[in-house]
Amino acid sequence: MVEELDDNPLGELLRALDASDCSALLAAAEDVHYADLAHLYENLDDEKRDLLLKTIGPELATDLVAELPYPLIEEALDHFKPAQLRVLLGNLSDDDRVDVFQVVSEEAQVRFFSLLGPRDKELTRNLLKYEEDTAGGRMTTQVGRITADMTVKQAITVLRRDREDAETLARIFVVDEQGRLVGKVRLRDLAFSTWDTPIFDIMEPADETILASADQEEAARTLSKYDLIVLPVVDEFHHLLGVLTYDDALEILQEESTEDIEKLSGIGGEQSEVSYLNTSVLAQYRRRVSWLVGLAFLSIVSGYVMFRFSEVLEKAFVLALFLPMVVAAGGNSGGQAATMVIRAMALGEIKTGNALKIAWKEARTGLSLGLTLGATMAAFVSFLLPHIQQKTGADFSFPSLALAVSLALIVQVLSATVMGALLPIAARAIRLDPAVVSAPSLASTVDISGMLIYFAVVGAVLNLH
Amino acid sequence: MVEELDDNPLGELLRALDASDCSALLAAAEDVHYADLAHLYENLDDEKRDLLLKTIGPELATDLVAELPYPLIEEALDHFKPAQLRVLLGNLSDDDRVDVFQVVSEEAQVRFFSLLGPRDKELTRNLLKYEEDTAGGRMTTQVGRITADMTVKQAITVLRRDREDAETLARIFVVDEQGRLVGKVRLRDLAFSTWDTPIFDIMEPADETILASADQEEAARTLSKYDLIVLPVVDEFHHLLGVLTYDDALEILQEESTEDIEKLSGIGGEQSEVSYLNTSVLAQYRRRVSWLVGLAFLSIVSGYVMFRFSEVLEKAFVLALFLPMVVAAGGNSGGQAATMVIRAMALGEIKTGNALKIAWKEARTGLSLGLTLGATMAAFVSFLLPHIQQKTGADFSFPSLALAVSLALIVQVLSATVMGALLPIAARAIRLDPAVVSAPSLASTVDISGMLIYFAVVGAVLNLH
Numbered sequence: 001m002v003e004e005l006d007d008n009p010l011g012e013l014l015r016a017l018d019a020s021d022c023s024a025l026l027a028a029a030e031d032v033h034y035a036d037l038a039h040l041y042e043n044l045d046d047e048k049r050d051l052l053l054k055t056i057g058p059e060l061a062t063d064l065v066a067e068l069p070y071p072l073i074e075e076a077l078d079h080f081k082p083a084q085l086r087v088l089l090g091n092l093s094d095d096d097r098v099d100v101f102q103v104v105s106e107e108a109q110v111r112f113f114s115l116l117g118p119r120d121k122e123l124t125r126n127l128l129k130y131e132e133d134t135a136g137g138r139m140t141t142q143v144g145r146i147t148a149d150m151t152v153k154q155a156i157t158v159l160r161r162d163r164e165d166a167e168t169l170a171r172i173f174v175v176d177e178q179g180r181l182v183g184k185v186r187l188r189d190l191a192f193s194t195w196d197t198p199i200f201d202i203m204e205p206a207d208e209t210i211l212a213s214a215d216q217e218e219a220a221r222t223l224s225k226y227d228l229i230v231l232p233v234v235d236e237f238h239h240l241l242g243v244l245t246y247d248d249a250l251e252i253l254q255e256e257s258t259e260d261i262e263k264l265s266g267i268g269g270e271q272s273e274v275s276y277l278n279t280s281v282l283a284q285y286r287r288r289v290s291w292l293v294g295l296a297f298l299s300i301v302s303g304y305v306m307f308r309f310s311e312v313l314e315k316a317f318v319l320a321l322f323l324p325m326v327v328a329a330g331g332n333s334g335g336q337a338a339t340m341v342i343r344a345m346a347l348g349e350i351k352t353g354n355a356l357k358i359a360w361k362e363a364r365t366g367l368s369l370g371l372t373l374g375a376t377m378a379a380f381v382s383f384l385l386p387h388i389q390q391k392t393g394a395d396f397s398f399p400s401l402a403l404a405v406s407l408a409l410i411v412q413v414l415s416a417t418v419m420g421a422l423l424p425i426a427a428r429a430i431r432l433d434p435a436v437v438s439a440p441s442l443a444s445t446v447d448i449s450g451m452l453i454y455f456a457v458v459g460a461v462l463n464l465h
Numbered sequence: 466m467v468e469e470l471d472d473n474p475l476g477e478l479l480r481a482l483d484a485s486d487c488s489a490l491l492a493a494a495e496d497v498h499y500a501d502l503a504h505l506y507e508n509l510d511d512e513k514r515d516l517l518l519k520t521i522g523p524e525l526a527t528d529l530v531a532e533l534p535y536p537l538i539e540e541a542l543d544h545f546k547p548a549q550l551r552v553l554l555g556n557l558s559d560d561d562r563v564d565v566f567q568v569v570s571e572e573a574q575v576r577f578f579s580l581l582g583p584r585d586k587e588l589t590r591n592l593l594k595y596e597e598d599t600a601g602g603r604m605t606t607q608v609g610r611i612t613a614d615m616t617v618k619q620a621i622t623v624l625r626r627d628r629e630d631a632e633t634l635a636r637i638f639v640v641d642e643q644g645r646l647v648g649k650v651r652l653r654d655l656a657f658s659t660w661d662t663p664i665f666d667i668m669e670p671a672d673e674t675i676l677a678s679a680d681q682e683e684a685a686r687t688l689s690k691y692d693l694i695v696l697p698v699v700d701e702f703h704h705l706l707g708v709l710t711y712d713d714a715l716e717i718l719q720e721e722s723t724e725d726i727e728k729l730s731g732i733g734g735e736q737s738e739v740s741y742l743n744t745s746v747l748a749q750y751r752r753r754v755s756w757l758v759g760l761a762f763l764s765i766v767s768g769y770v771m772f773r774f775s776e777v778l779e780k781a782f783v784l785a786l787f788l789p790m791v792v793a794a795g796g797n798s799g800g801q802a803a804t805m806v807i808r809a810m811a812l813g814e815i816k817t818g819n820a821l822k823i824a825w826k827e828a829r830t831g832l833s834l835g836l837t838l839g840a841t842m843a844a845f846v847s848f849l850l851p852h853i854q855q856k857t858g859a860d861f862s863f864p865s866l867a868l869a870v871s872l873a874l875i876v877q878v879l880s881a882t883v884m885g886a887l888l889p890i891a892a893r894a895i896r897l898d899p900a901v902v903s904a905p906s907l908a909s910t911v912d913i914s915g916m917l918i919y920f921a922v923v924g925a926v927l928n929l930h
Contacts, residue, residue, distance in 0.1 A: 033672070035690045160657045169653045170635045170694070188634045191656035192625045207498070224719070225500045227712045229635065229694065246711040247692045253715065254689070254812075257722035261729065261808055276809035277819065277826075284830045285837075288801045292834055292878075293841055295797050299790035300845075306789065310782040317775040324771065324912060325764035327789075332760050332905040336753045343726055344741035347719075354742065361742075365749045372754055373761055380765075413757075439904050440797040447789060 010036060017048050022055045029056045034063035042072065042278055053079040058088035066096040069275070070103040077104070077112070086115045094120075095140040095248075098127040102137075135219040136212030138252065139233040139242035144172035146199055148182060153195035155185070168245055170229045174203045181206055181232055181240040209234045212241050217256050220249040221348055260346055264339065264438050291440065298444040302327075305451035312455050312464045316396070318389065319458060322405045325377070327450035330412040331443030333369055334420030337362050338442055342424045342434045355425045359418055366417025373413055374406030381405055396462045404461035408454045415453070416446045475501060482513050487520045494521045499528035507537065507743055518544040523553035531561040534740070535568040542569070542577070551580045559585075560605040560713075563592040567602075600684035601677030603717065604698040604707035609637035611664055613647060618660035620650070633710055635694045639668050646671055646697055646705040674699045677706050682721050685714040686813055725811055729804065729903050756905065763909040767792075770916035777920050777929050781861070783854065784923060787870045790842070792915035795877040796908030798834055799885030802827050803907055807889045807899045820890045824883055831882025838878055839871030846870055861927045869926035873919045880918070881911045 013028035015021075029037065029052070041049060041064060053061055058080055065076050065088065077100070080088060089097060089112060101109055101124060116124060123141060130136030144162055146155040159172065172190065174183040183203035193202055209232045210219045223231040223244060230243040306313075306323075313319055341358060344350045350358060381402035420442055424434035458464070478493035480486075494502060494517070506514060506529060518526050523545055530541050530553065542565070545553060554562060554577060566574055566589060581589060588606060595601030609627055611620040624637065637655065639648040648668035658667055674697045675684045688696040688709060695708040771778075771788075778784055806823060809815045815823060846867035885907055889899035923929070 033691055035692070156657065159653075168635070168694075170633070187652050187656060188624075191621065191652060224712070224715045226498055227500070229633075229711065246694065246715070247689070250689045250711070250715060250718065253719060254722075257719075257726075258808055258812070261722075261726055261804060264726065264729065264804075275812075275814040276805055277815060277822065281826060281829045281833065284805070284826070285833045288798070288830070289834055289837055291801075292794060292797055292838055296790050296794055296838055296842065299793040300786060302789035302793075303786040306785040307782055310778075310785060313775075313785075314779065314782075317772055317779075320771040320775060320778075321765060321768040324767035324792075324916075325761050328764040328767075328905075328909060328912065329757060329761055331908070332757055333753070335905060336756075339726060339729075340741055340749070343723055347723070347740075349740040350742055357742065361746060361749070364746045365753070368746065368750045369754055369757055372750075373757055376758055377761065409761075440793075440800060443796070443908070444793060447793065451789075 010040065013040070017044070017052060020051060022051075025052070025055045029060060034067055037064045038067035041068065041076075042275065049076070050079050058084040059091065062088050062091040065100070066092055069278075070099070073100055074104040074108050077108070082115060085112065089115055090117060090120060093140055094123050094127060094142055095138060095242075097124055098137070101128060102132050130212055133216045134212065135210045135214045135216060135231075135233045135244055136241065138216050138219070138248050139212070139244050141242040143230070143232075143240070143243045144169050145175050145240065146172055146185070147176065148174050148198075148200045148203060150199045151195065152190055152193045152197045152199065152202070155190060155199055156195075159190075168230055168243075171243075173206060173232055173240055173243075174199060175240050179240060180238045181209065181234055184232075206232055208232075209238070210244070211236065216252050219244050220252040220256075223249040224253065256346070260342065263433065264342065291438070295440055295444050298441070299447065302444070302447045302451050305448060305455070309451075309455040309459070312459050315464050316462070318401070322377070322381075322408075323451075323454055326405070326408050326412050326454045327447050329373055329409055330416035330446040330450040330453075331439075333366060333413045334416035334442050334446045335439040337366070337417045337420035338424055338439065341421050345424065345428060345434050350425075352425055352429045355422065355429075358421050358425065362417050362421035363414065366414040367410070369417065370410035370413035374410045377409055378402040378406040400462060404458045407461060408457040411457060412446075412450050412453045415449060419446065419449075475505065478505070482509070482517060485516060487516075490517070490520045491525075494525060499532055502529045503532035506533065506541070507740065514541070515544050523549040524556065527553050527556040530565070531557060534743075535564070538565055539569040539573050542573070547580060550577065554580055555582060555585060558605055559588050559592060559607055560603060560707075562589055563602070566593060567597050595677055598681045599677065600675045600679045600681060600696075600698045600709055601706065603681050603684070603713050604677070604709050606707040608695070608697075608705070608708045609634050610640050610705065611637055611650070612641065613639050613663075613665045613668060615664045616660065617655055617658045617662045617664065617667070620655060620664055621660075624655075633695055633708075636708075638671065638697055638705055638708075639664060640705050644705060645703045646674065646699055649697075671697055673697075674703070675709070676701065681717050684709050685717040685721075688714040689718065721811070725807065728898065729807065756903070760905055760909050763906070764912065767909070767912045767916050770913060770920070774916075774920040774924070777924050780929050781927070783866070787842070787846075787873075788916075788919055791870070791873050791877050791919045792912050794838055794874055795881035795911040795915040795918075796904075798831060798878045799881035799907050799911045800904040802831070802882045802885035803889055803904065806886050810889065810893060810899050815890075817890055817894045820887065820894075823886050823890065827882050827886035828879065831879040832875070834882065835875035835878035839875045842874055843867040843871040865927060869923045872926060873922040876922060877911075877915050877918045880914060884911065884914075 009028050009031035013025065013032055016024035016028050032040075041052060044052065053076065056064075061080075065073060068076055077085060077088070089100070092100065097120070101112065104112065113121065113124070127136070127139075127141070142162070144159050146158055150158070155172070159169065162169075169187045172185045172187060173181060174185060176182050184206040185199060185203050189202045208222060208226050208228060210222055212233050212235055219231060219233070222228075223246065229246050231249075232240055233242045233244055235241055341350065382398055386398050423442065428434045474493050474496035478490065478497055481489035481493050497505075506517060509517065518541065521529075526545075530538060533541055542550060542553070554565070557565065562585070566577065569577065578586065578589070592601070592604075592606070607627070609624050611623055615623070620637070624634065627634075634652050637650045637652060638646060639650060641647050649671040650664060650668050654667045673687060673691045673693060675687055677698050677700055684696060684698070688711065694711050696714075697705055698707045698709055699705055806815065847863055851863050888907065893899045
């Protein structure tokens with residue numbers, strides 16, 4: 001439905017762009033949602049980006065720029081003359097403006113800052129004090145504020161001034177003379193109460209708040225957990241500094257999920273803000289190369305173990321048949337355990353203190369999985385393999401081979417599962433992001449132990465050393 | 466801050482539970498947010514769950530029950546007598562009530578349905594027509610509706626009746642006589658306009674809508690993309706059926722992210738609604754075992770390749786040193802590529818039609834990564850290895866070994882990267898979830914090709930066949 005309804009203005013806009021028809025372009029752009037406009041802009045070449053921005057002018061471009069992936073913002077702003085930039089920067093909501101200052105070059109920061117009005121200068125300076133990924137760094141100060149001694153009529157008069165500026169009026173916050181948060185009022189209660197009702201009578205406690213210094217993810221989870229539209233951001237004295245809104249929370253949680261998913265696959269650093277198709281090959285390369293090289297050296301250790309135990313393999317090459325399986329089973333089961341634990345930590349379900357409880361749970365799960373795998377493979381080696389393979393090529397029977405392989409599997413799966421569960425917790429305990437224990441790094445580590453376990457167990461059971 | 470503020474009532478509640486002090490328990494429960502209450506409930510034993518629910522009664526328990534993970538809902542409801550259940554089910558918002566009916570047993574469905582009032586019966590029957598994971602299945606019908614010919618005063622009178630029932634009044638929807646959506650009004654515009662203003666003058670178009678039959682994830686992404694608080698859900702004739710709210714979107718997107726993360730690690734089926742520590746070992750085992758066994762058999766194919774090429778290894782066991790590395794480099798680089806593509810598809814950035822563009826991009830990225838890895842390893846083999854290892858144990862030199870290993874690496878990384886990028890797209894094209902191309906299944910597949918590539922390339926370059 002959305003797609004269909006949007007098709008027309010978007011199509012018109014593209015045609016106007018191709019024809020460089022400025023008046024048609026302006027008319028079409030006014031009908032397109034800024035989110036669609038930003039998405040379209042991303043996929044244009046430089047010339048068309050310039051035409052689009054210059055045609056729609058700073059007023060219409062404000063929302064578009066605020067919606068762009070961070071790396072494209074500075075370049076977009078450079079299409080405007082200083083007088084236009086002054087308008088655009090003034091139009092931005094204060095949290096979007098701070099985002100802009102946080103992502104542009106230092107030279108641009110100074111240049112843009114000089115274009116701000118005195119009030120915006122102070123606001124921006126204040127907001128820039130907070131780290132980018134804290135509640136304070138993401139909040140907006142544009143929030144409806146009233147005091148408890150007002151009547152509904154007085155409150156409406158005060159709020160009417162903010163009518164278009166406030167990010168949301170779904171919740172209006174009540175502060176005391178010192179600006180400390182004392183409660184909140186729903187706009188519906190204002191709208192549906194008689195004008196002489198004191199605010200004090202209709203306000204509710206604002207129990208859920210977040211410190212400006214708190215991590216943005218904690219803020220987003222709090223908002224999400226308590227189903228809030230706005231979460232008030234306060235300082236340690238409970239002064240109301242601003243609010244975080246539901247759409248900020250959506251954005252933060254999406255960013256964090258993407259970051260976790262990428263780290264789990266060993267893709268380094270911060271998640272890219274730019275969409276996949278707009279990321280250059282060089283950027284893709286940079287984000288992935290260091291992990292790959294590091295993991296390659298780790299894998300040489302696996303190779304070294306295999307090399308050292310070459311005489312075991314030489315005595316019975318049939319053992320090669322099960323080596324990759326035992327090794328991979330550890331990587332897979334360890335990876336599953338790590339994912340469960342990392343996701344549970346991300347969702348705030350488990351903490352470092354639970355480590356023993358988790359290890360015990362994973363030990364039991366790992367043992368069950370190992371026993372199942374071991375039994376399956378023992379059955380395979382005892383019953384199916386003799387039909388495929390006439391002899392083992394060594395002086396041991398299929399049943400003793402089955403025993404050796406399944407024992408190695410059980411030890412490998414059990415140890416890998418417990419390692420997979422505990423490594424993210426250990427990482428968190430030493431204040432690393434648990435997601436650094438990515439599936440590939442875990443798999444490479446478990447590969448080494450798998451090689452050792454396989455040769456040790458198989459060598460001992462089959463008496464090959 | 467939140468934690469500190471909540472500590473007291475939660476602590477009191479736990480103490481009252483331990484002491485079975487009903488009046489203290491009730492008093493404490495009234496001060497605790499239902500989200501915290503539900504979280505606490507999850508971690509109680511049966512006896513305490515019963516005490517808690519019976520003490521707080523159906524009124525207070527309504528929000529708690531709606532917040533519980535699905536598998537716990539039926540059991541929770543069974544603590545109440547039919548008369549209490551009637552109250553609780555009547556108090557639920559219509560979307561939560563439908564969720565309850567969707568997750569309880571058939572027997573309970575019939576029993577609970579008989580307790581509903583006639584209006585709730587019809588509402589529930591209507592909502593149950595939609596699939597659980599569609600916009601219709603997640604929407605609420607409790608939405609503010611007015612018509613364009615009303616004045617602000619008339620609208621406020623109508624809406625005042627819904628004041629407490631409507632899930633949100635941040636947006637009020639304007640419908641025609643047939644119930645078709647024609648526009649929306651912000652509550653702030655109602656509150657701040659004079660009472661004789663016609664609704665027609667202050668209403669805006671409601672461009673963003675979603676079909677009731679659309680996938681819930683599409684609905685959540687639309688809401689998120691356009692920064693909406695509420696997204697109207699319509700049928701094909703544009704009748705307003707209900708709305709999806711920002712908190713539904715948050716929940717849906719979190720569920721989908723968890724599901725993707727778990728599938729990527731080869732954890733089967735739907736994501737568990739129950740938190741990690743409350744999932745039994747048996748449930749954990751069930752969710753993971755089938756992947757592990759399947760992957761184990763896939764790994765035997767790798768083993769078979771190694772077994773078949775045993776004479777190459779026998780000629781120069783130094784080759785074992787690099788075998789795991791070449792194999793693992795494919796799994797790692799393929800996994801990275803798959804993750805980038807799967808996440809980009811989940812975020813709606815790329816579609817099946819882009820397959821060629823993506824393959825070309827990944828081929829270039831894969832080639833760059835392969836060249837880097839190859840060069841690094843060639844340097845390692847040529848310069849470092851001779852110092853560690855006196856001789857290769859075969860009749861080839863270190864430089865030719867370096868050439869062979871790095872060639873094998875380049876081919877393996879390049880092919881794995883392209884496979885990793887294209888497999889999720891192929892899965893989507895045949896209407897499978899792209900995330901079934903999990904890192905472990907991809908790694909096991911790429912392991913096989915890695916073994917083949919290694920023995921083929923190394924055997925050919927070093928002339929070992």
